[in-house]
């Protein structure tokens with residue numbers, strides 16, 4: 001890639017290139033980077049202090065595929081050598097060195113190599129990044145089953161899960177910030193808790209994690225236990241209401257029926273007038 005090699009004899013550049021590749025693979029490992037499908041990632045190489053950059057070229061290689069140049073920052077600013085490559089409009093360079101890839105796709109996983117040329121020296125830096133694009137992690141769900149609740153506390157089972165169809169590699173972790181002494185771990189996602197009333201205001205959090213991101217969901221045990229208790233109280237309230245309203249309703253019904261009977265007697269003449277029609281229909 002350097003101009004100096006072009007001046008050598010025809011066979012040598014290839015040999016040198018092979019040596020350089022060998023040295024490259026044996027030398028610095030690409031820096032791991034991760035992104036989430038659909039989001040963006042910023043690859044930003046560290047620069048030596050006070051260095052003034054002349055040109056920066058970004059290359060991409062997926063697996064054993066061919067290395068392609070995808071972006072360049074030179075005296076004219078940002079340039080895309082081939083705007084119809086897989087990245088289309090998704091690349092930008094916020095400054096001379098950093099590369100931002102938007103709308104990440106699984107196929108963007110691979111090695112991104114930068115070639116940085118400086119104003120002051122003829123040295124070339126070529127740091128690289130190994131980008132892995134992961135599926136988004138959905139927020140986990142905490143389900144609970146209340147076994148008992150009383151003056152002695154709350155006996156509840158918490159279970160953390162991911163919505164169906166979630167990527168299987170996400171790891172789940174359920175716990176309390178203070179490291180609960182009230183719990184018994186059934187498995188990685190299930191806790192059987194018997195919490196004394198004095199320690200009810202604890203928060204249990206489930207974290208779903210991928211190498212690229214994490215999502216969490218929390219439950220407040222106190223609210224959970226009191227909500228359930230509240231619901232039971234609500235049922236009791238309904239029962240009391242039924243006990244009071246029921247007899248009242250029966251009384252009202254009886255009164256209304258008595259009034260209707262009186263009206264029916266008054267309208268008897270009218271009914272008689274309509275009778276023949278009714279008889280016809282029956283026949």
Ligand SMILES: *[C@@H]1O[C@H](CO)[C@@H](O)[C@H](O)[C@H]1NC(C)=O
Nearest residue numbers: 045046047048049050051052
């Ligand atoms: C680079 O600059 C930072 C602060 O700007 C300083 O802490 C660090 O020591 C410098 N490194 C070198 C190699 O000069």
Ligand SMILES: *[C@@H]1O[C@H](CO)[C@@H](O)[C@H](O)[C@H]1NC(C)=O
Nearest residue numbers: 042044047094095096097098
């Ligand atoms: C380039 O921009 C990125 C993101 O804004 C920043 O992290 C990085 O330090 C910048 N690099 C330089 C050399 O200014």
Ligand SMILES: *[C@@H]1O[C@H](CO)[C@@H](O)[C@H](O)[C@H]1NC(C)=O
Nearest residue numbers: 029030032110111130131132
């Ligand atoms: C890049 O990262 C992936 C997954 O972490 C790994 O399998 C692969 O070997 C890495 N590639 C290179 C060139 O380091």
Ligand SMILES: *[C@@H]1O[C@H](CO)[C@@H](O)[C@H](O)[C@H]1NC(C)=O
Nearest residue numbers: 147148155156192193194195
């Ligand atoms: C909590 O409830 C479970 C299931 O009903 C029961 O097996 C367990 O003994 C209870 N624990 C306490 C401390 O009440």
Ligand SMILES: *[C@@H]1O[C@H](CO)[C@@H](O)[C@H](O)[C@H]1NC(C)=O
Nearest residue numbers: 177178198199200201202203
């Ligand atoms: C529990 O409640 C007390 C006050 O009622 C409060 O000071 C404390 O921070 C709470 N603990 C948690 C874990 O929320």
